[in-house]
Amino acid sequence: MTRVLLLGGTGDALAIARALPTTHVYSLAGLGRVPGDLACTVRVGGFGGIDGLVRYLRDEHITLVVDATHPYAAQMSRHAFDACALADVPLWAVRRPAWQPQAGDDWREASDWREIVECIAPFHRPLFTLGREALAHLHDIPASQHWTIRCLDAHPGNARASIVDARGPFDLAGERALFDAARIDVVVSKNSGGRATEAKLAVARERGIAVVMLTRPALPDADRIFDDAASARDALQHWLTRP
Template identity: 90%
Template sequence: MTRVLLLGGTGDALAIARILPAGHVYSLAGLGRVPDELSCAVRAGGFGGIGGLARYLHDEKIALVVDATHPYAAQMSRHAREACALADVPLWAVRRPAWQPQAGDDWREASDWGEIVERVAPFRRPLFTLGREALHHLHEIPASQHWTIRCLDAHPGNERASIVDARGPFDLDGERALFDAAGIDVVVSKNSGGRATEAKLAVARERGLAVVMLARPALPAADRIFDDAASARDALQHWLTQQ
């Protein structure tokens, strides 16, 4: 059997995984909810680096890898590129276009956590939407600030941090309610692209709030690159019928 390995963990990846029949593999890093409604196999956990992934591709007779990981999962994308080259397996990738600033936006780019801290220093009530990164710094919150941190999993906060466990998509009304309840005066975000989490940027724009935007990492080349899940899904459906 000609097998596909789909590297996922995003909404785009899940949309693609839904068309994979039994025998193909949807791989997750082991974080978040493991879907149970799919026909394909679901694999959670790492591969053991580039060499481990290359061996997996060989041993499992994988004929195509589709990288639909998060735009900030750059290490996984690099490992996939190098492992596919070692195993002589083609690599397709979904590369969601980055958001672009619009009229009225006040974006302030940061390249790492240190620069994020510098950019939010003048504000009192930041909203962090970086996943788990801010959770590692709860003990560093200045006395002048209270952080609201939104991530996938519940986590205890402290006297200067509130944790919101929620999964997108998020709409305008819900984001407005969160901004009001938490008194948000600045948003900290990855430039993830897509529509699922874009509403926070629209609310920041309409309220004249700054957005500290974490710069996107450089991602490796692939044999085919798709802008969205729909085009990747259609191409994969066609590829499967040709095997």
């Protein structure tokens, strides 16, 4: 029997999960909302490191792992690579191509939080789209700045921080309205790739606003790598229906 473990938490993963029948497993780390419209089994929580994942693959008779986690979930991707090698289970991965700067873009690259802080020092109204990372620094905001932080879940802000809980996709009109309301003068972003959250870059470009882009982590190899969910879903359907 073929049984797939889909490592998810992204829109790409959800698109693949919606095509999986009941015997397969969609695994989420536990952040965000759990989809309720799936036929496959939904598993929430960690595996207990590489050894725990190896045990899960063997105990659950998994015959294929599909890594469709976020491009910045590097630890999970590394654990999947190592566990699949130890359990002798093939590994596929969905790796969205990174965004590339276009004419008119003003991108500055940062490799960690310290470099992000240095890059935004000259600005006053940054928009953070890093997920929850900026929430850990709400008490470190300089008096000269007011932060707008967009993340999936509601969180209290403070006198110098506004929290926007929103889930993409985001369109140009909505991003323009946010930039206007919050008076954004710099954007801090992960280079996630894909179209769902790309509109903020287009608005920054048209307004001449700088973008501080967090460097993508290096990810391990896989037996097959797909650029998008549709290609992975089609290949998976073929794999599941093979003689």
